[in-house]
Amino acid sequence: MQQDQPTGPVEYVTVAAEGVHETEINRSRFLCALAPAATEADAQAFVARIRAEHPGANHNCWAYVIGADAGIQKASDDGEPGGTAGVPMLQMLLRREVRYVAAVVTRYFGGVKLGAGGLIRAYGGVVGEALDALGTVTRRRFRLVTVTVGHQRAGRLENDLRATGRQVRDVRYGAEVTIELGLPDADVPAFRGWLADATSGEARLELGGEAFGTV
Numbered sequence: 178m179q180q181d182q183p184t185g186p187v188e189y190v191t192v193a194a195e196g197v198h199e200t201e202i203n204r205s206r207f208l209c210a211l212a213p214a215a216t217e218a219d220a221q222a223f224v225a226r227i228r229a230e231h232p233g234a235n236h237n238c239w240a241y242v243i244g245a246d247a248g249i250q251k252a253s254d255d256g257e258p259g260g261t262a263g264v265p266m267l268q269m270l271l272r273r274e275v276r277y278v279a280a281v282v283t284r285y286f287g288g289v290k291l292g293a294g295g296l297i298r299a300y301g302g303v304v305g306e307a308l309d310a311l312g313t314v315t316r317r318r319f320r321l322v323t324v325t326v327g328h329q330r331a332g333r334l335e336n337d338l339r340a341t342g343r344q345v346r347d348v349r350y351g352a353e354v355t356i357e358l359g360l361p362d363a364d365v366p367a368f369r370g371w372l373a374d375a376t377s378g379e380a381r382l383e384l385g386g387e388a389f390g391t392v
Contacts, residue, residue: 188317189245189276189389195223198307202299204287209307211280217243217251220279227281235286238262238300241279242270245318245389257284257300261293265301273308280304314391319344319359321385322368326354330376337375343368344390359390 195212210227214220220241228237240252240263250271252263266280282300291299326334331354338345338358347357360368365384372380 188315190274190313190315191277192275192308193312193314196307196311198303198310200299200303200306201287203289203291203295205289205291205299206283206285206287207299207303208283208285209280209303210283211278211304211307211311214241214243214277214279217241217249220251223279224281227283231283233285234283236262236284237281238266238284239279239281240264240267240270240304242267242276245276247271247276257296258293261296262300265297266304269301269304269308273305273313275308275313280307316389316391317361318387318389320362320365320387321346322358322360322365323383323385324356324358324372324380325383326356326376326380328354330379331356334376334380357385359388362387 191213192211195210197208197210200207200209208231210223212223214223220243224237224239224241227239231237236255236257238253238255238257241249243249250267252267254260254262254264262282266282270278270280282303324334328350335345335348335356338356344359345356346359349355349357369382372382
């Protein structure tokens, strides 16, 4: 049965790994913690953990973006003047097109007031610096495809799949051999033809759901 083509973004950018970047501005310490977050619950748990690690900080401001289409966006100034912390943090994440990410900027006040403009520049800027320092990765959508073939053809087929650069995710041996791989949707028709030729029509192909993998 023909499956519907998936909709929504084909790829998105997210932070490469959890980490912290520190900047000092007019004697105030700004620590930006970033982490990948698969769900809003993950993002909220990360915010709570960072807050617990800095109970003596003046502010733990945060922002997160969940969904390849940025469907969930939330931010908090945590006591800073309204719109001077969480919003510029969120705007920086969106400007850099980062998704599935949570950011917490912890501020230890150094005695010099920055003013509204200074705070906006500081909170947004430290998020941008942290993204540069920690790095980002691109994740691309693909279709899960399962190929089932007899043992006598499986080894050669697996080698051919890997040699042609296809993303083999799993190989399982039973009465027959099942090979799971990921393909861009646009490549599925051509792959069907290639598979039929490579196995003399003996392999069976089944389309699964969609997932995202690192490019």
